[in-house]
Amino acid sequence: MTSATARQQTWSATSYDKHARFVSDLAGAVVEWLAPRAGERILDLGCGDGALTEKLAATGAEVVGIDASEDLLGRARSRGLNVHHADGHALTFRSEFDAVFSNAALHWMTEPDKVIAGVARALKSPGRFVGEFGGHGNVAAIVTAMRVTAQRRGGNEALAGPWFFPSPEVYADLLAAHGFDVRRIGNFPRPTPLKTGMVEWLKLFRKPFFEQYGDAQEEVLAEVEDLLRPVLCDARGNWTADYVRLRFEAVKA
Ligand code: BEZ
Secondary structure: OOOOOHHHOOOOHHHHHHHOOHHHHOOHHHHHHHOOOOOOEEEEEOOOOOHHHHHHHOOOOEEEEEEOOHHHHHHHHHOOOEEEEOOOOOOOOOOOEEEEEEEOOHHHOOOHHHHHHHHHHHEEEEEEEEEEEEOOOOOHHHHHHHHHHHHHHOOOHHHHOOOOOOOHHHHHHHHHHOOEEEEEEEEEEOOEEEOOOHHHHHHHHOHHHHHOOHHHHHHHHHHHHHHHHHHHEOOOOOEEEOOEEEEEEEEEO
16 A cells, blocks of 8 residues: 555544445455465455455465554454555565465555565465456546546645556556466456445545645535536435456466
């Protein structure tokens, strides 16, 4: 969770639990792709509050989690998990994992060459890298609404979308450049219901963009919400985020 702009993002485990539980709840398919086995040693890259790490560990695998947020790691530790504070761009593990797994974290790491190089070092041979994160076009309407608002009001438009959302072609090439054999990879839309609404999503996931407006934050949040209502809110007031996921499985020979 680093990069010039993404680095400013901070997390509250309590807010995450309340407004973003869908992140781990919707990860069943990528866990199936991983197919963890008892006795395997697995690195959960960007483990967050450990909700999925716990599920992986329940299969009998020995799971180590890393994340950049101390608050989320605190929640993971309270689940009894083996987790550490680390930057995904600078992994220091050497040939010790059967698999590296990542859900909804790689888009926060905006220097993917460094991340993939670290994953390759961390894996045994053979070893698998399985993950899911934001793909090309992810949250496009949401980012556009923030950009438009920044253009109208002034402010740092780049704070609207600091993430790495590659197409499958781009990510497959990156994996291959680091010696991975890409077994399967694809992008797919996953419209995601936001049970607690758009404003809570914006406050949780794009805090630095709104913080730049100081006392006018609530007003700016309302402006972005108004722009999005016609496209992401139904007639009953239910909000859906325009998520696109990229899922992949790659093997280090
Ligand atoms: C995602 O999981 O796709 C995501 C999370 C936070 C911000 C943007 C996208």
